[in-house]
Amino acid sequence: MKFVENQKADDTLDLVCRMCPLHLLEPGDRLNCLKKGQVLEVLTDYDGALEDIPNWCEKCGQDFIGIEEDDDCYKLYIRKAK
Protein backbone atom coordinates (compact mmCIF):
# COMPACT_ATOMS: atom_id res chain seq x y z
CA MET A 1 0.00 0.00 0.00
CA LYS A 2 1.49 3.29 -1.08
CA PHE A 3 0.93 6.24 1.26
CA VAL A 4 1.12 9.86 0.15
CA GLU A 5 0.78 13.23 1.84
CA ASN A 6 -0.50 16.60 0.60
CA GLN A 7 -1.22 15.25 -2.87
CA LYS A 8 -2.81 17.96 -5.03
CA ALA A 9 -5.91 17.04 -6.98
CA ASP A 10 -7.84 18.59 -9.89
CA ASP A 11 -11.20 17.15 -8.82
CA THR A 12 -12.72 15.37 -5.81
CA LEU A 13 -15.22 12.51 -5.86
CA ASP A 14 -16.86 12.08 -2.44
CA LEU A 15 -18.12 8.52 -2.01
CA VAL A 16 -18.28 8.58 1.81
CA CYS A 17 -21.36 6.69 3.10
CA ARG A 18 -21.94 5.13 -0.30
CA MET A 19 -21.09 1.51 -0.59
CA CYS A 20 -19.72 -1.11 -2.93
CA PRO A 21 -19.70 -1.15 -5.94
CA LEU A 22 -20.00 2.63 -6.39
CA HIS A 23 -16.27 3.01 -5.64
CA LEU A 24 -15.55 1.09 -8.84
CA LEU A 25 -18.19 2.69 -11.05
CA GLU A 26 -18.03 6.38 -10.31
CA PRO A 27 -14.25 7.07 -10.55
CA GLY A 28 -14.34 5.91 -14.18
CA ASP A 29 -17.16 8.32 -15.04
CA ARG A 30 -15.45 11.18 -13.28
CA LEU A 31 -12.08 10.51 -14.91
CA ASN A 32 -13.80 10.84 -18.29
CA CYS A 33 -14.38 14.48 -17.43
CA LEU A 34 -10.68 15.12 -16.67
CA LYS A 35 -7.79 15.72 -19.06
CA LYS A 36 -4.86 13.31 -19.34
CA GLY A 37 -2.42 13.94 -16.50
CA GLN A 38 -5.01 15.44 -14.16
CA VAL A 39 -5.51 13.91 -10.72
CA LEU A 40 -8.77 12.70 -9.19
CA GLU A 41 -9.12 12.50 -5.42
CA VAL A 42 -11.59 9.81 -4.28
CA LEU A 43 -12.95 10.01 -0.71
CA THR A 44 -14.34 6.80 0.71
CA ASP A 45 -15.04 5.17 4.09
CA TYR A 46 -15.32 1.73 2.53
CA ASP A 47 -12.33 -0.48 3.53
CA GLY A 48 -12.66 -2.63 0.44
CA ALA A 49 -11.71 0.35 -1.69
CA LEU A 50 -8.12 0.21 -0.45
CA GLU A 51 -7.58 -2.95 -2.46
CA ASP A 52 -10.25 -2.56 -5.14
CA ILE A 53 -9.27 0.83 -6.49
CA PRO A 54 -5.57 0.12 -7.08
CA ASN A 55 -6.57 -3.15 -8.79
CA TRP A 56 -9.13 -1.34 -10.91
CA CYS A 57 -6.53 1.24 -11.93
CA GLU A 58 -4.19 -1.54 -13.04
CA LYS A 59 -6.93 -3.21 -15.09
CA CYS A 60 -8.04 0.03 -16.71
CA GLY A 61 -4.61 1.44 -17.35
CA GLN A 62 -4.92 4.39 -14.94
CA ASP A 63 -2.14 5.52 -12.60
CA PHE A 64 -2.78 4.84 -8.97
CA ILE A 65 -0.76 7.43 -7.02
CA GLY A 66 -1.44 6.50 -3.40
CA ILE A 67 -3.57 6.75 -0.27
CA GLU A 68 -3.85 9.29 2.52
CA GLU A 69 -5.78 8.53 5.69
CA ASP A 70 -7.97 11.37 6.90
CA ASP A 71 -10.04 11.69 10.12
CA ASP A 72 -13.25 10.33 8.68
CA CYS A 73 -12.29 8.68 5.39
CA TYR A 74 -9.56 7.43 3.07
CA LYS A 75 -8.36 9.61 0.23
CA LEU A 76 -7.22 7.75 -2.87
CA TYR A 77 -5.45 9.51 -5.75
CA ILE A 78 -5.65 8.49 -9.39
CA ARG A 79 -3.86 10.19 -12.26
CA LYS A 80 -5.61 9.94 -15.63
CA ALA A 81 -3.24 8.06 -17.92
CA LYS A 82 -5.56 7.44 -20.85
Place this chain on the structure above:
Amino acid sequence: MKTVYMDHAAATPVPKQVIDAMLPYFDEHFGNPSTVYDMGSKVKHVIDEQRAKVAELIGAKAEEIVFTSSGAEANNLAVKGAALANRKKGNHIIISAIEHHSVLNSARFLERNDFEVTFLQVDEHGLVDPERLAHAIRPETILVSIMHANNEIGTIEPIPELSAICREREVIFHTDAVATVGNLPVDVNKLNVDLLSLSGPSLGAPKGIGALYFKRNLRLMPLIHGGIQESGRRAGTENVPAIVGLGTAAELAAEQLTHKVEKVQGLRNRLVQGVQDRIEQVIHTGHPVKRLPGHASFCIEAIEGESLIFMLSQKGIYANTGSACASKALKTSPVLVAIGIPPGFVQGSVVFTLSESNTVEEVDYVLEQLPLVVDRLRSLSPVWETRTAA
Protein backbone atom coordinates in the same frame (compact mmCIF):
# COMPACT_ATOMS: atom_id res chain seq x y z
CA MET B 1 -75.44 15.29 -6.71
CA LYS B 2 -72.67 17.72 -7.51
CA THR B 3 -69.12 16.74 -6.50
CA VAL B 4 -66.91 19.60 -5.40
CA TYR B 5 -63.43 18.30 -4.64
CA MET B 6 -61.28 20.71 -2.65
CA ASP B 7 -58.72 18.42 -1.00
CA HIS B 8 -56.01 18.53 -3.66
CA ALA B 9 -53.24 18.52 -1.04
CA ALA B 10 -54.30 14.98 -0.07
CA ALA B 11 -54.70 13.69 -3.61
CA THR B 12 -55.27 15.16 -7.03
CA PRO B 13 -56.22 13.48 -10.31
CA VAL B 14 -53.31 12.44 -12.52
CA PRO B 15 -53.67 14.19 -15.92
CA LYS B 16 -54.23 11.99 -18.97
CA GLN B 17 -50.96 13.21 -20.47
CA VAL B 18 -49.06 11.82 -17.49
CA ILE B 19 -50.90 8.49 -17.54
CA ASP B 20 -50.29 8.13 -21.30
CA ALA B 21 -46.58 8.79 -20.81
CA MET B 22 -46.38 6.14 -18.06
CA LEU B 23 -48.25 3.29 -19.73
CA PRO B 24 -45.61 2.02 -22.19
CA TYR B 25 -43.25 1.44 -19.26
CA PHE B 26 -45.49 -1.28 -17.88
CA ASP B 27 -45.49 -3.60 -20.88
CA GLU B 28 -43.66 -2.23 -23.90
CA HIS B 29 -40.49 -0.83 -22.31
CA PHE B 30 -40.47 -3.03 -19.23
CA GLY B 31 -36.69 -3.63 -19.00
CA ASN B 32 -34.81 -3.31 -15.72
CA PRO B 33 -32.65 -0.19 -15.95
CA SER B 34 -29.73 -1.96 -14.23
CA THR B 35 -29.35 -4.65 -16.91
CA VAL B 36 -26.48 -4.28 -19.35
CA TYR B 37 -28.30 -5.01 -22.61
CA ASP B 38 -30.12 -2.34 -24.59
CA MET B 39 -33.60 -3.08 -23.19
CA GLY B 40 -32.25 -1.98 -19.82
CA SER B 41 -29.91 0.81 -20.85
CA LYS B 42 -32.63 2.50 -22.92
CA VAL B 43 -34.87 2.63 -19.85
CA LYS B 44 -31.96 3.92 -17.78
CA HIS B 45 -31.58 6.72 -20.28
CA VAL B 46 -35.30 7.56 -19.94
CA ILE B 47 -34.90 7.75 -16.15
CA ASP B 48 -32.09 10.24 -16.56
CA GLU B 49 -34.26 12.32 -18.88
CA GLN B 50 -36.99 12.44 -16.21
CA ARG B 51 -34.40 13.37 -13.61
CA ALA B 52 -33.43 16.35 -15.74
CA LYS B 53 -37.08 17.46 -16.02
CA VAL B 54 -37.58 17.32 -12.25
CA ALA B 55 -34.30 19.20 -11.76
CA GLU B 56 -35.36 21.88 -14.20
CA LEU B 57 -38.63 22.52 -12.32
CA ILE B 58 -36.66 23.48 -9.21
CA GLY B 59 -33.55 25.07 -10.77
CA ALA B 60 -31.27 22.14 -9.93
CA LYS B 61 -28.91 19.93 -11.93
CA ALA B 62 -29.98 16.42 -12.89
CA GLU B 63 -27.26 14.72 -10.84
CA GLU B 64 -28.56 16.51 -7.74
CA ILE B 65 -31.84 14.55 -7.73
CA VAL B 66 -32.52 11.22 -6.00
CA PHE B 67 -35.83 9.49 -6.69
CA THR B 68 -37.63 8.13 -3.63
CA SER B 69 -40.97 6.43 -3.00
CA SER B 70 -42.57 9.53 -1.52
CA GLY B 71 -42.09 12.94 0.03
CA ALA B 72 -41.95 11.21 3.42
CA GLU B 73 -39.06 9.03 2.31
CA ALA B 74 -37.28 12.08 0.89
CA ASN B 75 -37.69 13.78 4.28
CA ASN B 76 -36.32 10.71 6.08
CA LEU B 77 -33.31 10.57 3.74
CA ALA B 78 -32.66 14.27 4.16
CA VAL B 79 -32.89 14.40 7.95
CA LYS B 80 -31.47 11.03 8.94
CA GLY B 81 -29.12 10.79 5.96
CA ALA B 82 -27.53 14.20 6.50
CA ALA B 83 -27.39 13.87 10.29
CA LEU B 84 -25.80 10.42 10.29
CA ALA B 85 -23.30 11.28 7.57
CA ASN B 86 -22.18 14.40 9.42
CA ARG B 87 -22.26 13.02 12.95
CA LYS B 88 -18.54 13.67 13.47
CA LYS B 89 -19.13 17.42 13.06
CA GLY B 90 -21.80 17.54 15.76
CA ASN B 91 -25.03 16.08 17.03
CA HIS B 92 -27.51 18.95 17.34
CA ILE B 93 -30.47 19.32 14.96
CA ILE B 94 -33.05 22.09 14.79
CA ILE B 95 -36.51 21.68 13.28
CA SER B 96 -39.67 23.75 13.55
CA ALA B 97 -42.46 22.62 15.89
CA ILE B 98 -44.87 22.37 12.94
CA GLU B 99 -42.97 20.03 10.62
CA HIS B 100 -44.65 17.12 8.88
CA HIS B 101 -44.53 13.88 10.86
CA SER B 102 -41.91 12.42 8.54
CA VAL B 103 -39.48 15.16 9.63
CA LEU B 104 -40.68 15.24 13.24
CA ASN B 105 -40.38 11.50 13.75
CA SER B 106 -37.06 11.28 11.91
CA ALA B 107 -35.74 13.88 14.35
CA ARG B 108 -37.24 11.97 17.31
CA PHE B 109 -35.58 8.79 16.05
CA LEU B 110 -32.23 10.62 15.98
CA GLU B 111 -32.90 11.91 19.51
CA ARG B 112 -33.03 8.32 20.67
CA ASN B 113 -29.72 7.72 18.95
CA ASP B 114 -27.40 10.18 20.58
CA PHE B 115 -28.60 13.37 18.85
CA GLU B 116 -30.12 16.46 20.49
CA VAL B 117 -33.07 18.19 18.87
CA THR B 118 -34.45 21.70 19.30
CA PHE B 119 -38.09 22.17 18.24
CA LEU B 120 -38.37 25.85 17.29
CA GLN B 121 -41.64 27.47 18.31
CA VAL B 122 -43.56 29.52 15.75
CA ASP B 123 -45.67 32.66 16.01
CA GLU B 124 -49.47 32.87 15.76
CA HIS B 125 -49.26 32.64 11.95
CA GLY B 126 -46.93 29.65 12.04
CA LEU B 127 -43.85 31.65 11.00
CA VAL B 128 -40.36 30.76 12.24
CA ASP B 129 -38.46 33.84 13.42
CA PRO B 130 -34.97 33.97 11.82
CA GLU B 131 -33.58 35.55 15.00
CA ARG B 132 -34.89 32.67 17.05
CA LEU B 133 -33.17 30.25 14.69
CA ALA B 134 -29.89 32.16 14.85
CA HIS B 135 -30.09 32.06 18.63
CA ALA B 136 -30.71 28.32 18.70
CA ILE B 137 -27.71 27.38 16.54
CA ARG B 138 -24.76 26.06 18.57
CA PRO B 139 -21.26 24.89 17.61
CA GLU B 140 -22.59 21.31 17.56
CA THR B 141 -25.49 22.12 15.23
CA ILE B 142 -25.18 20.23 11.96
CA LEU B 143 -28.65 20.37 10.43
CA VAL B 144 -31.70 22.62 10.32
CA SER B 145 -34.97 21.52 8.74
CA ILE B 146 -37.80 24.02 8.21
CA MET B 147 -40.66 23.31 5.82
CA HIS B 148 -41.21 25.63 2.86
CA ALA B 149 -44.97 25.77 3.59
CA ASN B 150 -47.26 24.03 6.03
CA ASN B 151 -50.16 22.05 4.56
CA GLU B 152 -52.41 22.48 7.56
CA ILE B 153 -52.35 26.27 7.80
CA GLY B 154 -50.86 27.28 4.44
CA THR B 155 -48.12 29.55 5.84
CA ILE B 156 -44.99 29.98 3.70
CA GLU B 157 -41.79 30.18 5.76
CA PRO B 158 -39.06 32.80 5.05
CA ILE B 159 -36.67 30.17 3.71
CA PRO B 160 -34.07 32.49 2.09
CA GLU B 161 -33.60 34.36 5.40
CA LEU B 162 -33.42 31.13 7.40
CA SER B 163 -31.04 29.38 5.00
CA ALA B 164 -28.77 32.44 4.85
CA ILE B 165 -28.25 32.15 8.61
CA CYS B 166 -27.35 28.48 8.21
CA ARG B 167 -25.04 29.20 5.28
CA GLU B 168 -23.16 31.70 7.44
CA ARG B 169 -22.84 29.26 10.35
CA GLU B 170 -21.97 26.33 8.02
CA VAL B 171 -25.03 24.32 9.00
CA ILE B 172 -26.82 22.09 6.48
CA PHE B 173 -30.30 23.42 5.63
CA HIS B 174 -33.16 21.18 4.50
CA THR B 175 -36.62 22.24 3.48
CA ASP B 176 -39.68 20.03 3.03
CA ALA B 177 -41.19 21.51 -0.13
CA VAL B 178 -43.91 18.88 -0.59
CA ALA B 179 -46.59 21.57 -0.25
CA THR B 180 -44.93 24.07 -2.58
CA VAL B 181 -43.35 22.34 -5.60
CA GLY B 182 -45.99 22.49 -8.29
CA ASN B 183 -48.01 25.13 -6.42
CA LEU B 184 -45.45 27.95 -6.29
CA PRO B 185 -42.26 28.79 -8.18
CA VAL B 186 -39.52 26.92 -6.29
CA ASP B 187 -35.83 27.46 -7.07
CA VAL B 188 -33.19 25.76 -4.92
CA ASN B 189 -30.70 28.54 -5.69
CA LYS B 190 -33.05 31.35 -4.70
CA LEU B 191 -34.03 29.41 -1.58
CA ASN B 192 -30.34 28.71 -1.01
CA VAL B 193 -30.93 25.24 0.44
CA ASP B 194 -28.75 22.14 0.69
CA LEU B 195 -31.63 19.66 0.63
CA LEU B 196 -35.21 19.87 -0.62
CA SER B 197 -37.95 17.22 -0.59
CA LEU B 198 -40.79 16.99 -3.06
CA SER B 199 -43.68 14.60 -3.62
CA GLY B 200 -45.23 13.28 -6.82
CA PRO B 201 -48.92 13.49 -5.84
CA SER B 202 -48.54 17.22 -5.10
CA LEU B 203 -47.82 17.91 -8.75
CA GLY B 204 -50.15 15.52 -10.49
CA ALA B 205 -47.77 12.54 -10.59
CA PRO B 206 -48.97 9.18 -9.29
CA LYS B 207 -48.72 8.19 -5.62
CA GLY B 208 -45.58 6.23 -4.72
CA ILE B 209 -42.95 8.62 -6.09
CA GLY B 210 -41.03 11.52 -4.63
CA ALA B 211 -37.59 13.06 -4.93
CA LEU B 212 -34.87 14.65 -2.86
CA TYR B 213 -32.67 17.46 -4.13
CA PHE B 214 -29.22 17.46 -2.54
CA LYS B 215 -26.50 19.99 -3.20
CA ARG B 216 -23.55 18.51 -5.05
CA ASN B 217 -20.95 17.02 -2.69
CA LEU B 218 -23.30 16.93 0.29
CA ARG B 219 -22.77 13.68 2.18
CA LEU B 220 -25.85 11.58 2.83
CA MET B 221 -26.05 8.26 4.62
CA PRO B 222 -28.28 6.06 2.47
CA LEU B 223 -31.26 4.60 4.31
CA ILE B 224 -31.88 1.84 1.82
CA HIS B 225 -28.68 -0.04 1.05
CA GLY B 226 -28.30 -2.37 -1.86
CA GLY B 227 -27.21 -2.02 -5.45
CA ILE B 228 -26.14 0.85 -7.62
CA GLN B 229 -29.49 2.53 -8.27
CA GLU B 230 -29.54 6.29 -7.66
CA SER B 231 -25.72 6.19 -7.49
CA GLY B 232 -25.82 4.20 -4.27
CA ARG B 233 -27.92 6.78 -2.44
CA ARG B 234 -31.18 4.84 -2.59
CA ALA B 235 -31.18 1.21 -3.63
CA GLY B 236 -34.04 -0.76 -5.13
CA THR B 237 -35.24 -1.41 -8.66
CA GLU B 238 -36.56 1.88 -9.92
CA ASN B 239 -40.31 2.47 -10.22
CA VAL B 240 -39.90 3.37 -13.87
CA PRO B 241 -43.54 4.19 -14.74
CA ALA B 242 -43.85 6.40 -11.66
CA ILE B 243 -40.55 8.15 -12.47
CA VAL B 244 -41.82 8.84 -15.98
CA GLY B 245 -45.03 10.10 -14.38
CA LEU B 246 -43.09 12.45 -12.12
CA GLY B 247 -40.94 13.81 -14.94
CA THR B 248 -43.93 14.39 -17.19
CA ALA B 249 -45.90 16.00 -14.37
CA ALA B 250 -42.91 18.22 -13.55
CA GLU B 251 -42.77 19.42 -17.15
CA LEU B 252 -46.51 20.18 -17.17
CA ALA B 253 -46.30 21.90 -13.79
CA ALA B 254 -43.55 24.19 -15.05
CA GLU B 255 -45.64 25.18 -18.08
CA GLN B 256 -48.86 25.77 -16.15
CA LEU B 257 -47.54 27.27 -12.93
CA THR B 258 -48.16 30.98 -13.51
CA HIS B 259 -51.68 30.48 -14.77
CA LYS B 260 -52.41 28.02 -11.94
CA VAL B 261 -51.23 30.37 -9.21
CA GLU B 262 -53.33 33.24 -10.54
CA LYS B 263 -56.48 31.18 -10.91
CA VAL B 264 -56.37 29.32 -7.56
CA GLN B 265 -55.48 32.49 -5.69
CA GLY B 266 -58.56 34.24 -7.03
CA LEU B 267 -60.82 31.32 -6.13
CA ARG B 268 -59.25 30.96 -2.71
CA ASN B 269 -59.67 34.66 -1.91
CA ARG B 270 -63.34 34.45 -2.90
CA LEU B 271 -63.77 31.44 -0.61
CA VAL B 272 -62.03 33.07 2.36
CA GLN B 273 -63.96 36.33 2.04
CA GLY B 274 -67.22 34.44 1.67
CA VAL B 275 -66.60 32.27 4.75
CA GLN B 276 -65.65 35.27 6.87
CA ASP B 277 -68.79 37.12 5.70
CA ARG B 278 -71.22 34.27 6.24
CA ILE B 279 -70.01 32.48 9.38
CA GLU B 280 -69.45 34.08 12.76
CA GLN B 281 -66.70 33.02 15.17
CA VAL B 282 -64.33 31.61 12.57
CA ILE B 283 -60.53 31.98 12.52
CA HIS B 284 -58.71 32.02 9.18
CA THR B 285 -55.58 30.14 10.28
CA GLY B 286 -52.07 30.71 8.98
CA HIS B 287 -50.58 33.89 7.55
CA PRO B 288 -53.15 36.01 5.68
CA VAL B 289 -50.74 36.87 2.86
CA LYS B 290 -47.65 34.64 2.99
CA ARG B 291 -49.58 31.49 2.25
CA LEU B 292 -50.04 28.84 -0.43
CA PRO B 293 -52.13 30.35 -3.24
CA GLY B 294 -54.89 27.74 -3.30
CA HIS B 295 -55.04 27.07 0.43
CA ALA B 296 -57.83 28.18 2.78
CA SER B 297 -57.86 26.90 6.35
CA PHE B 298 -60.26 27.74 9.14
CA CYS B 299 -61.00 26.90 12.73
CA ILE B 300 -64.71 27.22 13.48
CA GLU B 301 -65.89 27.60 17.07
CA ALA B 302 -67.99 24.96 18.82
CA ILE B 303 -67.93 22.28 16.15
CA GLU B 304 -65.76 19.27 15.53
CA GLY B 305 -63.82 18.77 12.31
CA GLU B 306 -64.65 15.17 11.43
CA SER B 307 -68.38 15.82 11.71
CA LEU B 308 -67.99 18.89 9.54
CA ILE B 309 -66.08 16.98 6.87
CA PHE B 310 -68.61 14.12 6.82
CA MET B 311 -71.57 16.47 6.61
CA LEU B 312 -69.90 18.40 3.80
CA SER B 313 -69.20 15.15 1.96
CA GLN B 314 -72.89 14.30 2.18
CA LYS B 315 -73.42 17.48 0.16
CA GLY B 316 -70.76 16.38 -2.31
CA ILE B 317 -68.06 18.69 -0.92
CA TYR B 318 -64.65 17.17 -0.11
CA ALA B 319 -62.29 18.99 2.25
CA ASN B 320 -59.87 18.01 5.01
CA THR B 321 -59.56 18.52 8.75
CA GLY B 322 -56.85 18.57 11.40
CA SER B 323 -59.05 17.86 14.42
CA ALA B 324 -58.41 15.20 17.04
CA CYS B 325 -61.14 12.73 16.21
CA ALA B 326 -60.45 12.73 12.53
CA SER B 327 -56.84 11.87 13.00
CA LYS B 328 -56.90 8.24 14.05
CA ALA B 329 -54.41 9.00 16.77
CA LEU B 330 -57.12 11.07 18.49
CA LYS B 331 -54.66 13.86 19.28
CA THR B 332 -55.34 17.56 18.82
CA SER B 333 -53.42 18.92 15.85
CA PRO B 334 -49.99 19.95 17.18
CA VAL B 335 -49.79 22.62 14.48
CA LEU B 336 -52.98 24.35 15.66
CA VAL B 337 -51.82 24.10 19.27
CA ALA B 338 -48.42 25.54 18.28
CA ILE B 339 -50.02 28.64 16.72
CA GLY B 340 -52.15 29.17 19.80
CA ILE B 341 -55.65 28.46 18.49
CA PRO B 342 -58.01 28.77 21.50
CA PRO B 343 -59.56 25.57 22.96
CA GLY B 344 -63.10 26.31 21.71
CA PHE B 345 -61.87 26.55 18.11
CA VAL B 346 -59.05 24.02 17.93
CA GLN B 347 -61.28 21.05 17.10
CA GLY B 348 -63.24 22.80 14.38
CA SER B 349 -60.54 22.69 11.74
CA VAL B 350 -61.33 22.58 8.02
CA VAL B 351 -58.81 22.90 5.18
CA PHE B 352 -59.68 23.55 1.54
CA THR B 353 -56.94 23.08 -1.06
CA LEU B 354 -57.99 24.20 -4.52
CA SER B 355 -56.58 23.41 -7.95
CA GLU B 356 -57.08 24.99 -11.36
CA SER B 357 -59.90 22.49 -11.99
CA ASN B 358 -62.10 24.22 -9.38
CA THR B 359 -64.53 26.92 -10.51
CA VAL B 360 -66.29 30.01 -9.20
CA GLU B 361 -69.59 28.07 -9.21
CA GLU B 362 -68.00 25.43 -6.99
CA VAL B 363 -66.71 28.02 -4.54
CA ASP B 364 -70.17 29.59 -4.42
CA TYR B 365 -71.76 26.19 -3.78
CA VAL B 366 -69.42 25.69 -0.81
CA LEU B 367 -70.31 29.16 0.46
CA GLU B 368 -73.97 28.21 0.25
CA GLN B 369 -73.63 24.84 2.02
CA LEU B 370 -70.92 25.42 4.59
CA PRO B 371 -72.90 27.89 6.74
CA LEU B 372 -75.86 25.46 6.76
CA VAL B 373 -73.63 22.61 7.93
CA VAL B 374 -72.01 24.80 10.58
CA ASP B 375 -75.43 25.93 11.84
CA ARG B 376 -76.64 22.33 11.95
CA LEU B 377 -73.64 21.18 13.99
CA ARG B 378 -73.80 24.21 16.27
CA SER B 379 -77.47 23.42 16.95
CA LEU B 380 -76.33 20.02 18.26
CA SER B 381 -73.42 21.42 20.26
CA PRO B 382 -73.67 22.07 24.02
CA VAL B 383 -70.69 24.42 23.77
CA TRP B 384 -72.34 26.80 21.30
CA GLU B 385 -75.51 26.95 23.36
CA THR B 386 -73.51 27.91 26.46
CA ARG B 387 -71.59 30.56 24.55
CA THR B 388 -74.60 32.20 22.96
CA ALA B 389 -76.53 32.09 26.25
CA ALA B 390 -73.73 33.93 28.01
Place this chain on the structure above:
Amino acid sequence: MYSEKVMEHFSDPKNAGTIENADGVGEVGNPVCGDMMTFYIKVNDDRLTDVKFKTFGCVAAIAVSSMVSEMAKNKTLSEAKSITKKAVAEALDGLPKEKMHCSNLGAKALAEAIDDYERKRSGEPPPAPKPSKKKGAKRHVTCSHCQERNPITAKFCMSCGEKIGD
Protein backbone atom coordinates in the same frame (compact mmCIF):
# COMPACT_ATOMS: atom_id res chain seq x y z
CA MET C 1 -65.14 3.65 8.07
CA TYR C 2 -68.63 3.81 9.56
CA SER C 3 -71.63 1.50 9.28
CA GLU C 4 -74.82 2.58 7.58
CA LYS C 5 -76.54 2.69 10.98
CA VAL C 6 -73.94 5.09 12.33
CA MET C 7 -74.30 7.35 9.29
CA GLU C 8 -78.11 7.28 9.66
CA HIS C 9 -77.91 8.44 13.28
CA PHE C 10 -75.28 11.01 12.41
CA SER C 11 -77.22 12.48 9.47
CA ASP C 12 -80.53 12.52 11.30
CA PRO C 13 -79.86 12.34 15.04
CA LYS C 14 -82.85 11.44 17.21
CA ASN C 15 -83.70 13.50 20.31
CA ALA C 16 -81.19 16.30 19.80
CA GLY C 17 -81.99 19.29 21.98
CA THR C 18 -82.44 20.31 25.61
CA ILE C 19 -85.14 19.87 28.24
CA GLU C 20 -86.20 22.94 30.20
CA ASN C 21 -86.30 22.08 33.91
CA ALA C 22 -84.82 18.67 33.28
CA ASP C 23 -85.03 16.17 36.12
CA GLY C 24 -81.40 15.18 35.56
CA VAL C 25 -78.46 16.52 33.55
CA GLY C 26 -75.26 14.61 32.84
CA GLU C 27 -72.19 16.06 31.16
CA VAL C 28 -69.00 14.23 30.14
CA GLY C 29 -65.90 15.07 28.16
CA ASN C 30 -64.68 18.51 27.13
CA PRO C 31 -64.18 20.30 23.81
CA VAL C 32 -60.38 20.31 24.11
CA CYS C 33 -60.14 16.54 24.02
CA GLY C 34 -62.58 16.37 21.12
CA ASP C 35 -65.85 15.00 22.53
CA MET C 36 -68.46 16.44 24.86
CA MET C 37 -71.94 15.09 25.56
CA THR C 38 -74.71 16.54 27.69
CA PHE C 39 -77.78 14.41 28.39
CA TYR C 40 -81.09 15.75 29.74
CA ILE C 41 -83.75 13.45 31.18
CA LYS C 42 -87.35 13.73 32.32
CA VAL C 43 -88.45 11.02 34.79
CA ASN C 44 -91.93 9.90 35.71
CA ASP C 45 -92.68 6.93 37.94
CA ASP C 46 -89.12 5.78 37.67
CA ARG C 47 -89.30 5.76 33.88
CA LEU C 48 -87.38 8.05 31.45
CA THR C 49 -90.25 9.79 29.67
CA ASP C 50 -87.97 12.07 27.72
CA VAL C 51 -84.29 12.03 26.83
CA LYS C 52 -82.52 14.76 24.92
CA PHE C 53 -78.86 15.41 24.18
CA LYS C 54 -76.40 17.99 22.91
CA THR C 55 -73.08 16.73 21.57
CA PHE C 56 -69.87 18.30 20.40
CA GLY C 57 -67.82 15.62 18.71
CA CYS C 58 -67.11 13.40 15.75
CA VAL C 59 -69.51 11.32 13.66
CA ALA C 60 -69.33 8.46 16.18
CA ALA C 61 -70.02 10.77 19.13
CA ILE C 62 -73.17 12.19 17.53
CA ALA C 63 -74.40 8.78 16.37
CA VAL C 64 -73.76 7.26 19.82
CA SER C 65 -75.66 10.08 21.55
CA SER C 66 -78.61 9.59 19.22
CA MET C 67 -78.60 5.80 19.73
CA VAL C 68 -78.23 6.05 23.54
CA SER C 69 -81.16 8.46 23.71
CA GLU C 70 -83.32 6.08 21.67
CA MET C 71 -82.30 3.08 23.76
CA ALA C 72 -82.98 4.91 27.03
CA LYS C 73 -86.32 6.53 26.17
CA ASN C 74 -89.25 4.99 28.02
CA LYS C 75 -87.01 2.58 29.91
CA THR C 76 -87.01 2.29 33.68
CA LEU C 77 -84.13 3.92 35.53
CA SER C 78 -82.55 0.58 36.26
CA GLU C 79 -82.89 -0.58 32.63
CA ALA C 80 -81.35 2.66 31.42
CA LYS C 81 -78.50 2.39 33.92
CA SER C 82 -77.57 -1.01 32.53
CA ILE C 83 -77.06 0.23 28.97
CA THR C 84 -73.45 -0.68 28.25
CA LYS C 85 -71.01 0.70 25.71
CA LYS C 86 -70.99 -2.74 24.08
CA ALA C 87 -74.75 -2.68 23.63
CA VAL C 88 -74.58 0.79 22.11
CA ALA C 89 -71.83 -0.22 19.66
CA GLU C 90 -73.74 -3.35 18.70
CA ALA C 91 -76.94 -1.39 18.14
CA LEU C 92 -74.97 0.80 15.74
CA ASP C 93 -73.70 -2.30 13.88
CA GLY C 94 -70.24 -1.71 15.24
CA LEU C 95 -67.82 1.17 15.61
CA PRO C 96 -64.21 1.47 14.43
CA LYS C 97 -61.75 0.42 17.17
CA GLU C 98 -60.47 3.94 17.72
CA LYS C 99 -64.04 5.24 18.20
CA MET C 100 -65.17 2.74 20.83
CA HIS C 101 -64.44 5.33 23.52
CA CYS C 102 -67.37 7.36 22.14
CA SER C 103 -69.80 4.56 23.03
CA ASN C 104 -68.35 4.56 26.55
CA LEU C 105 -68.83 8.31 26.78
CA GLY C 106 -72.48 8.04 25.71
CA ALA C 107 -73.32 5.39 28.29
CA LYS C 108 -71.47 7.46 30.90
CA ALA C 109 -73.29 10.70 30.08
CA LEU C 110 -76.66 8.99 30.46
CA ALA C 111 -75.56 7.41 33.74
CA GLU C 112 -74.48 10.84 35.02
CA ALA C 113 -77.89 12.29 34.14
CA ILE C 114 -79.59 9.48 36.07
CA ASP C 115 -77.21 9.96 39.02
CA ASP C 116 -77.98 13.68 38.96
CA TYR C 117 -81.72 12.92 39.09
CA GLU C 118 -81.26 10.48 41.98
CA ARG C 119 -79.12 12.94 43.93
CA LYS C 120 -81.68 15.70 43.46
CA ARG C 121 -84.44 13.35 44.56
CA SER C 122 -82.59 12.33 47.73
CA GLY C 123 -81.48 15.88 48.51
CA GLU C 124 -77.78 15.06 48.26
CA PRO C 125 -75.48 17.94 47.31
CA PRO C 126 -73.83 17.66 43.84
CA PRO C 127 -70.33 16.09 43.91
CA ALA C 128 -67.40 18.49 44.24
CA PRO C 129 -65.51 19.01 40.98
CA LYS C 130 -62.51 16.68 40.75
CA PRO C 131 -59.19 18.49 41.32
CA SER C 132 -57.10 18.56 38.12
CA LYS C 133 -54.19 16.16 38.31
CA LYS C 134 -50.87 17.89 38.04
CA LYS C 135 -49.52 15.15 35.84
CA GLY C 136 -45.81 14.87 35.46
CA ALA C 137 -45.03 18.10 37.36
CA LYS C 138 -41.82 16.54 38.58
CA ARG C 139 -40.87 15.28 35.14
CA HIS C 140 -40.50 18.69 33.50
CA VAL C 141 -38.25 21.70 33.88
CA THR C 142 -39.07 25.24 32.73
CA CYS C 143 -36.64 27.24 30.62
CA SER C 144 -35.80 30.49 32.41
CA HIS C 145 -35.50 32.33 29.07
CA CYS C 146 -38.66 31.46 27.19
CA GLN C 147 -40.72 29.64 29.89
CA GLU C 148 -41.24 26.57 27.67
CA ARG C 149 -41.51 23.22 29.44
CA ASN C 150 -38.78 20.70 28.72
CA PRO C 151 -38.20 17.10 29.83
CA ILE C 152 -36.27 17.02 33.10
CA THR C 153 -33.28 15.42 31.36
CA ALA C 154 -32.88 18.23 28.79
CA LYS C 155 -29.64 20.20 29.00
CA PHE C 156 -30.71 22.74 26.35
CA CYS C 157 -34.16 24.22 25.80
CA MET C 158 -36.03 22.47 23.00
CA SER C 159 -37.66 25.72 21.98
CA CYS C 160 -35.06 28.51 22.15
CA GLY C 161 -31.87 26.49 22.47
CA GLU C 162 -30.65 28.20 25.66
CA LYS C 163 -28.92 26.16 28.37
CA ILE C 164 -31.39 24.96 31.01
CA GLY C 165 -30.60 26.32 34.45
CA ASP C 166 -28.62 29.30 33.12
